[in-house]
Amino acid sequence: MYHRFDPNQYHPTGWLARQLRIQADGLSGNLDKIWPDIRDSAWIGGNRDGWERVPYWLDGFIPLAYLLRDDDLIARAKKYIDGILDRQCEDGWICPCTSEQRKDYDVWAYQLVGKVLALWCEFNPEDTRAADGLRRAMRCLYDNMKDGTVKLKDWGKFRWFESLISISYLYEMQPEDWLIDLAKLQRAQGADYTALTERWVRPLNIWTLETHVVNLCMMIKYGALVKALLGEDAVTEADDPETMWRALFDYNGTAVGTVTGDECLAGQRNTYGTELCSIAELMYSYEEIYAATGENVWADRLEKAAFNALPAAISADMWTHQYDQQVNQIACQKYPNKPIFRTNNGESGLFGLEPGFGCCTANFNQAWPKLAMNVLLKAGERDVTVAHLLPTLLTTEIDGVAVTIETVTEYPFRHTATIKVRAESPVRFALRVRVPAWAKSAKMTGAVRLSDFLVMDREWCGECETAVTLSDRPxxxxxxxxxxxxxxxxxxxxxxxxxxxxxxxxxxxxxxxxxxxxxxxxxxxxxxxxxxxxxxxxxxxxxxxxxxxxxxxxxxxxxxxxxxxxxxxxxxxxxxxxxxxxxxxxxxxxxxxxxxxxxxxxxxxxxxxxxx
Ligand SMILES: [Zn+2]
Incomplete structure (x- = not known):
């Protein structure tokens, strides 16, 4: 339904740029200097974590570096991408393990690093080495799965659909049948979530992959990804993101648009925790589903998680974060006895470097930068959709004409915005602004309201300015x-x-x-x-x-x-x-x-x- 603009065309401004700068000056921008699992990772030849942490971190650090146009951050991201590609095996295997270890290696990190390389290639379309490396890596995964050397298990089995991100990227670049076969193999060996929904109704006090909150927040999007790659016939209503969302949120939803999970689903109690990874992954799922379906409700849900749950779990300077946040959180202390959290340890509510467990330390980095890459979308070649009224400057080309769209706003702290459009020569396109479901009224000077959008479909030339006003009552x-x-x-x-x-x-x-x-x-x-x-x-x-x-x-x-x-x-x-x-x-x-x-x-x- 929607496509993103070339990611290099987004320039976050205003408070959003400031938020990204805070992130770069905080933990995210310094993890490779201070955290052994990134600094000394096996992915770049060290002896620490050689699994999900470096790819998790890069998944946020790469867009952070490019959106800020920060040469130092870009050089440090490149060092890691080069380090990973330098160590790629002859046959294309991309993860740090020996050939004997492959059969026991949980390929979740493989699926994840594929997604990261695809993201790198989107920012660096001229980097043929990375694009070739990614294609060879996924071909090797295909060969190893086809001959039975590698079977999906554990995390890889429950996160199989994450591989569809890189497969779809490669297929769009150059369609090859084996990519479709690989997607089908992943799905066939992956967990069938349609058979698990009953387990989310009354979650048990035990740790399971089937009720793991991060798996489930990633999972919501799989139906949209499968449909986009394998076609309408590959999915049923049971796979629909809305069906899955309801199955989760009706029984575990919180006041801030997340589900409880500390770290497995916990039911509707305002003192159970929500793991930070699940918030970052929920946001990413919403972004993918919104782009695939065009249904505005997903963008509303994204904003609720992004403007409330995300910043609450991270300190204002973005140096520390919680593993588990509580909606009613009257203290963040070590628990002397049994913690309130159902499957996490008693340090999970502290603010710190890696309270509870270190996954969130590496994974929260993607949340703000990915949101910044989804502020404006396009439904066609002559469309600019302001999906989120966030301060951003987009520099693009429409029908060969240089066009910039600048949204000046304090949203969500205010409900108004000025949108400035500049076209170098006359060009016709539709500027559409999404109206959130909460808005009691919505106006944009010179626009008409068409369903849930304010629309100006016209010829643009020179500089034009329009004012957006949304209204609500507390x-x-x-x-x-x-x-x-x-x-x-x-x-x-x-x-x-x-x-x-x-x-x-x-x-x-x-x-x-x-x-x-x-x-x-x-x-x-x-x-x-x-x-x-x-x-x-x-x-x-x-x-x-x-x-x-x-x-x-x-x-x-x-x-x-x-x-x-x-x-x-x-x-x-x-x-x-x-x-x-x-x-x-x-x-x-x-x-x-x-x-x-x-x-x-x-x-x-x-x-x-x-x-x-
Ligand atoms: Zn986590």
């Missing part, structure tokens, strides 16, 4: 168990809790944690036991500071009338709030409290009752 949405959460536009708002930070610097298993990438424990210092009084909320706009999702200077807030309630800890814990207060009666007079964007909070309560 409101409470109903959550399970009689709780409510505040929303305004695509943002969810939470009551922030002041925190005392305890810095933990130490070395474990040869991995050093020291400022600014040490661990932090957060202890609550302010009252959190509140409920909403009535449903009236008032918007407060502010200037903010250099950190778009910083807690100290939020760019937008809501004023709410609230009162104290009798709300205790969860049974057996002193750092986890109960699902509900003991009573809905007010314990104090109503007072005015300030709610801030969920994505900007560290400690918070998000789901609260309405008091009587």
């Amino acid at each position: 409101h409470l949405v109903s959550r399970p168990n009689g709780n409510f959460a505040a929303e305004y536009g695509p943002l969810v708002f939470a009551l922030p809790i002041e925190a005392e930070y305890k810095m933990l610097e130490y070395t474990r298993d040869g991995v050093e944690r020291k400022f600014p990438y040490c661990d932090y424990e957060l202890t609550p210092k302010s009252e959190w036991r509140y409920g909403f009084v009535g449903g009236r909320l008032a918007v407060v706009e502010a200037e903010g500071d250099d950190y778009p999702f910083g807690e100290s200077a939020p760019r937008i807030m809501l004023k709410a009338s609230m009162a104290r309630v009798d709300w205790d800890f969860e049974d057996g814990y002193s750092n986890v709030s109960a699902q509900l207060p003991k009573s809905r009666s007010a314990l104090s007079a109503a007072e005015e409290k300030i709610l801030i964007p969920y994505g900007a909070t560290m400690l918070r309560v998000t789901e609260m009752v309405k008091v009587k």
Whole structure:
């Protein structure tokens, strides 16, 4: 349905560019200097991790480097791509293991590095060595699967569809029948998710690949990928992304557009965790599904996860992150006894370098850069669709004419934008702006509303400017168990809790944690036991500071009338709030409290009752 523009044509601007710069100056842009699993990885000849971590990191580091046009980052990405290609075997095998180890190697990393090489090739279409290396790698995987040397198992079996990204890329470059056969082989040996949906209804307290939240957030897109590559007849309604999404979200959905999974599906409780990898993968799935189907609901879902859950799990300076975030998160401490998380350890809620486990350290890097590559899309040669109203400059060519489209906006912190179009000579195309489902009204000067889009289909020449205004009223949405959460536009708002930070610097298993990438424990210092009084909320706009999702200077807030309630800890814990207060009666007079964007909070309560 949609195609992306050449990725080198996107120039993030405004707060989005600033967010990417923060990421580059934080952990993402420094992992190859400080983290042994990247710095000394077997992928480049070292003795540390030779599996998913380097490809995970590159999947975000490559677009980060190119979108920022940062020569130093680009050179460091190239060093890794060259290092991987230098070590490719004669027969095309691309992963760091011996030929004897191949039969035991979990090819999830193979599927993943294929996706990364395809991404590199998109930014570097002139790099024939990488394109040839990718084709030879996938041909080798095909040969090894065909003769039975390699069989999908474990992660590779549950993430088989990730290989369709590189297969589709290669097929588009040069269609060859074996690519289709490889896709079919992967699917035949891969997990059949249509047979697993019953297990997501009442998740058990055990770790399984079938209920693993990252697998499932990756999985949602497989139907769209299969249909695009293998055709309509290759899928049924059971494979449809919407069918899969419902099966997951109806029973495990959170207030911020994610599913609970710590790290396997956990059901609808606001204190169970959501693993950061699952948020990054959910966003990527939504981007792929939206591009494939053109159904606006996927772009709405993407924004909810991107503007709320993603920034909440990562500190404002992007040096530390959590493994598991909680919607109601009144503390981030080590658990002395059994953690609230069902299948994760007691450190998973801390902010740090690799709390819980190191996958997210490598994988969260893709989230912001990939979003920035999906801001504008095209439905045809004479179409520019503003999928997300985010600050970006696109420089492209339409019918041989140089065209730039610049969106100037503070969205999602404001609901207005100016779109500037410049065409070097007269050229006709449609400029379409997606209208989010939450918008009570949507206007664009000179545009007509066609379904869920504002459209200007005309001849463009010279410079033109148009103003977009979306409107919403802040409101409470109903959550399970009689709780409510505040929303305004695509943002969810939470009551922030002041925190005392305890810095933990130490070395474990040869991995050093020291400022600014040490661990932090957060202890609550302010009252959190509140409920909403009535449903009236008032918007407060502010200037903010250099950190778009910083807690100290939020760019937008809501004023709410609230009162104290009798709300205790969860049974057996002193750092986890109960699902509900003991009573809905007010314990104090109503007072005015300030709610801030969920994505900007560290400690918070998000789901609260309405008091009587
Ligand atoms: Zn992870």
